[in-house]
Amino acid sequence: MRPTWPLLLMTGLQGLSGGMLVTMALLGLTLGSHALSLGAWSLMSLTSLALVGAGGTSSIFHMHRLAGARLVMRRLRTSWLSREVLTTTLLGLATACTALIPRLFSPAPDWYLPLAIAAASLALVALFVTAMIYATIPAMLSWHSPLTVVTMMGTGLLGGAVWADAEWLLAGPRSPVASAVLAGLLRAALILWSFFKILQFRTFAEARTQIRAETGFGLSRSPHRLLDTGTTRAPYRTQTQVWPPIGRARRHVLQGVLAALGLALFILVGMKTSSALLAAAIAVTPLTYVERWLFFADATHSSLVWFPAPYAEAVQRGERTRA
């Protein structure tokens, strides 16, 4: 699969924004809305708004023909992409409300916490809907799994929580107990997330072996050798789904980078100093994007049975040789 930058930005930023909103609401629910200073609420909600705004804007660049954009919510009954447009728009509005209210009212009104909880619930729905776009495509053998939903939502929630943790400390002092509890929870979430990511890597590895020439060609005898994919050139330049899969070495290097970032994050979130938490927030951003890039680039589409990797790679190099 070819990762496209609007999708990487959109899914990553929406996840971080949603994760921040959920963390804000959880902090408000458990500690009470007055446990966080108005500055902390304001900083978190404004960051969340900036993230969801940037993500929403980048999604516009994913459309190649804007004239049809007025119809994007026409298939709400069947299309998760239509639903994503609706839920992300609503999330943007809810985030804007949570960001503006602390600036308009001081102190924040009593209904601010219920509003933040509603926005957080909407964020969870939006993250779920976005993940379902990918999880419900049977032809995407790597993604057609509940693990897609779990890891996609998990990455967003974890990243947003780390950002919220750092911003809370940057906005002012807090009790050592709250810091310790939050650090423990973040570490537990990171371990859980790592567990599901390892499971997902196994699913991706299995997907690479699921392409069956027997059902793709109706030939029971093996081995099979593709002689010609139908033309001497790439399918209309290069289609995204038959983009050459990344090689084993590149995959392992990126998985190693992900593990190193995860380890750094595990150490940093426990250090409880503002500089360490800022470093954690910085570390979780590349972690999100390495994870998301691998999610797209390492995915296997069923049509690769007719465009096996060596052939596709030759096509990418501009060669017109046979496989």
Add this chain to the structure above:
Amino acid sequence: MQLTIITDLNKCVGCKSCQVSCKEHNTAGTYGPVPDLDPYGEPDGMWWNRIVSMEADTYPNTSVLYLPKACMHCYDAPCVPVCPTGASFKREDNGVVLVDYDACIGCQLCMWACPYGVREFDEHEGVVKKCTLCIDRIEDETLAPEDRQPACVQSCPTHARTFGDLDDPASIVSRLVAERQGFGLLPELGARPSVHYLPRRPMPGLVDEQTVDRALEERY
């Protein structure tokens, strides 16, 4: 009604006349012109119908298979429900899956959803295009009835391709599928393709030289 094409893999010789006639008709046609970056140079660009060539097994039992692959016009077309704008749709009256270019936003989600990789993105117009089963021909009442069929079917020199209604049990295509165990590609993905292929007959066993000599001696 479910219009479809049945391909007899015993008859297909891989000449690619169906591929070329598809390109020719749809480049010159009015419904969905196939873009071509250099139409007077080397054939390049979008192909709605591709002939995949495949070799199977090991010497001396090798065989080569030619598989014409275009839109399968699936019963449960996965490309249709994922489309946010309704640009991808399946005609209720004849089962043909089409794309409304005016409604397409070019998000390419349908290309991911299609298990067969037969949808192609037109980077010039920013929309996704695919085989239309030559809907402009099959519904053109100015054409003679025998000409109201897809260009690829009409151009096949070996009559490997047959066009008809798969939902009509009396049609030729239904009978071919029923009598000769017609199969669809990638059935495990649940799209229920309407396009079927008639399987290759098994190759006759290999005859060595001694057997040939013995047979000749017995006969003569």
